[in-house]
Amino acid sequence: MKLYYTPGVCSQAVHIALAETNADFTLEKVDLQSKKTETGADYRQVNPLGYVPALELDNGEMLLEAPAILQYVADLKPESKLAPAAGTLERVKLQQQLNFTASEFHKSFGPFFAAVKPEGAALAQAMTKLEARFDVVDALFADGRPYAMGETFTVVDTYMFVVASWTKLIGIDLGKWPHVEKFVARVAARPRVQQVLEREGLLNAA
Structure with a gap:
């Protein structure tokens, strides 16, 4: 491949x-x-x-x-074990998180990476949307789970990790979301x- x-x-x-x-x-x-x-x-x-x-x-x-x-x-x-077996409810839950990461979390960074950056009210609106998505991700990890699906590292974590790491590219302090910050550090420390x-x-x- x-x-x-x-x-x-x-x-x-x-x-x-x-x-x-x-x-x-x-x-x-x-x-x-x-x-x-x-x-x-x-x-x-x-x-x-x-x-x-x-x-x-x-x-x-x-x-x-x-x-x-x-x-x-x-x-x-x-x-x-990067994904539950196809046809199971757990697989659907993984797909739910992958879709959220792609269509909501990832896309919320779009304005900040555009050729023409938003300003004024448009910037404030884009930031509000992005922060709301981070709030959702932070809440996911608030129960102490190490990974998005629970105890097992899955492909959802590979995607969430990458997107969450983009905060450093646009100057946002990830410390606003302590559970996400710990998650990013945990994934970054994996040998692979x-x-x-x-x-x-x-x-x-x-």
């Missing part, structure tokens, strides 16, 4: 999942500005929308969208996550 990735963005969640399952994969970095891969290829031929991640399977098929790829990777090695951060050149930034 080959993972098309960009350091520090949501493709990092898939990178972590692949590392946690000890999968056999290669990496190809993508420049999201030029839409070129590190080999000089046009990334839009891989994903017409131009964003990562994309996972090329050994048979040449391409998978897109982080929540779908994460579940695929988890199911390749069920013994990893450390390996991924080092590969992406972000180990000292974690």
Whole structure:
């Protein structure tokens, strides 16, 4: 398999999942500005929308969208317990958290990464929405659970970890949400996550 990735963005969640399952994969970095891969290829031929991640399977098929790829990777090695078995209520709960992370948590950062940053009332509105999403995530961990689904590390944690880590890019103090802050530190300390951060050149930034 080959993972098309960009350091520090949501493709990092898939990178972590692949590392946690000890999968056999290669990496190809993508420049999201030029839409070129590190080999000089046009990334839009891989994903017409131009964003990562994309996972090329050994048979040449391409998978897109982080929540779908994460579940695929988890199911390749069920013994990893990165996702509950398909067809169970726990699997639906995992999908619920993946969808929240993608459609609410991740997307709430969009205005802050836009080419034209919001100002004034628009900035205040964007910040209010983002903080509300962090409140929800902080409440999830308020019962003392180490990971989003409970005691077991899953693909939800790979994605939530990456998104929550973006606070440092936009100057927000994660300490406002102490349960999230502890969660991020806990995931960052995992050996395979450390390996991924080092590969992406972000180990000292974690």
